[in-house]
Amino acid sequence: MSALVWTAVGSLAAWLWLLLGQGFFWRTDMRLPPRREPDDWPSVCVVVPARDEAAVLPDSLPSLLAQDYPGRAEIFLVDDGSSDGTGELARELSRLHGGLPLTVGSPGEPPAGWTGKLWAVRHGIGLARARAPEYLLLTDADIAHAPDSLRELVAAARAGGFDLVSQMARLRVESVWERLVVPAFVYFFAQLYPFRWIAVKGSRTSAAAGGCVLLRTEAAERARIPDAVRHAVIDDVAVARAVKGSGGHIWLGLAEHVDSVRPYPRLHDLWRMVSRSAYAQLRHNPLVLAGTVAGLAVVYLVPPVALCVGLAVGNSAAAVAGGLAWLLMTVTYLPMLRYYRQPLWIAPSLPVTAFLYLLMTVDSAVQHYRGRGAAWKGRTYSRPDTHPDAAPEQS
Known part of the structure; x- marks a missing residue:
């Protein structure tokens, strides 16, 4: 032959x-189960790291402000050194739309060994800590949520006993290049990290989708999130590994009503x-x-x-x-x-x-x-092991 x-x-x-x-991996039926509402709704703090997001914030932040959540919920948007007025725009959107309380903070430039996003997340979690929430929702500034998104996430976490519940937001597919590349991006991701294996306790497969991560505060503290993964460029996978590695039970699936509003019109x-x-x-x-x-x-x-x-x-x-x-x-x-x-x-x-x-x-x-x-929005990140104090990623 x-x-x-x-x-x-x-x-x-x-x-x-x-x-x-x-x-x-090729099946797409890993979705949040039908909602079983808990007897009591835990408090949640939503942490939104944002750097130069003024273009997408009007399409995403109002969806968070309008969350129909029976328990106590509050939003902390962390303006990560934006030059386009992201922080002020967020305050204006809050004044215009009302809804959940919004706090805008700014952590300053990240120190050596930290990526900008995780430094912003650390600042947001620090602000949220004063409210002693049972859960943290980590979501990106380009993600739009249906009005019952938070209810669905919390109900799934409570019913399934999960420490981390993540949904892979549906990315935009409008341009020719988006149609060609975006579905394949999610297909390849699922091939690398089969969703069914992620949900199995004790399995080595761990991943999350950084645009939508509901994390039990106790689990975050046990896994030292985000300090333990402060150097990670692929932060969502690193967070999931840290949570699962510290004994947490995690779940990842495809979203029905969580969408990315960021456009990628060109191949570039x-x-x-x-x-x-x-x-x-x-x-x-x-x-x-x-x-x-x-x-x-x-x-x-x-x-x-x-x-x-x-x-x-x-x-x-x-x-x-x-x-x-x-x-x-x-x-x-x-x-x-x-x-x-x-x-x-x-x-x-x-x-x-x-x-x-x-x-x-x-x-x-x-x-x-x-x-x-690893260049993103004016910052370039070196290898993690170039920082003497960088913690190794868990495998």
Whole structure:
């Protein structure tokens, strides 16, 4: 058998494993269960880190102010050194819309060893501590919540006994590039962190979606959040690892009524979103990068190549193996496209999107070694181990 056939068969075997052995990652039915309201509603403080978010705040903050929550709830928006009037706009929106009480704070520049977002979260949690809340809702400034979002999260946490409940907000899919890249982003994330495995106590798989994380205050203190993960660029995954590593029970699923309002109209915008943290996800390890590139090529690029080359040269074994692998890839992508309400004919284009992600990952490494890695809104973060006081991430 030729090398092409062996590679195509290897890709097909990988897809059979992904279909059946990777936590059924491709299914999109991990949603919050039907609400079972508790007898008493615990107090909640909402912490919103915000840096230069004036463009999206009018579409997101009013949804938090309007939360229909039976218990005591309060919002703490932390203006992380914005230059666009984010803090004042937040106060004006609060005056205009009313609703939940809003406090706007500012922590100043983060010290060495801290990312800006986690420094802002630390400040927000510090402000909230005076209210002694039972839960903290950590949510990003570009996330819009349905009026009963907080009720749903708290009810799920109480009913399931979860210390952390996170929903992956539905990202915007309006431009051509968003339609091509965004559903695949969530698909790849679920493949890397199968949601069903995350919810299993004692499993090694841990992840959260930073845009919407309800965290029991006691669990946050036990896991030393955010101090224990203060250097993390991929902060949501780091927080989930810390909580689960300290004995917490966590849950992650797809959202029905939690949406990101941030637009990514151009490929450049999406490229920056992925590449700023892709190499950090690989722990800045060139060997892991090489393995990831090879894996992406074998799993996503080989099937269409094997099919086309096999048909062109009359190698039926390569064509069949490649075609079946491509078919399995396409079938597993369909549920995510349905979730994002996208046309199903996009599914066979997943190898093209995977190739873009491969290039974004390589670019992330290149930018890192040029000293421009993990750059976001005017700040660039170095590797965690360059700070002598940085705590190691849990695995």
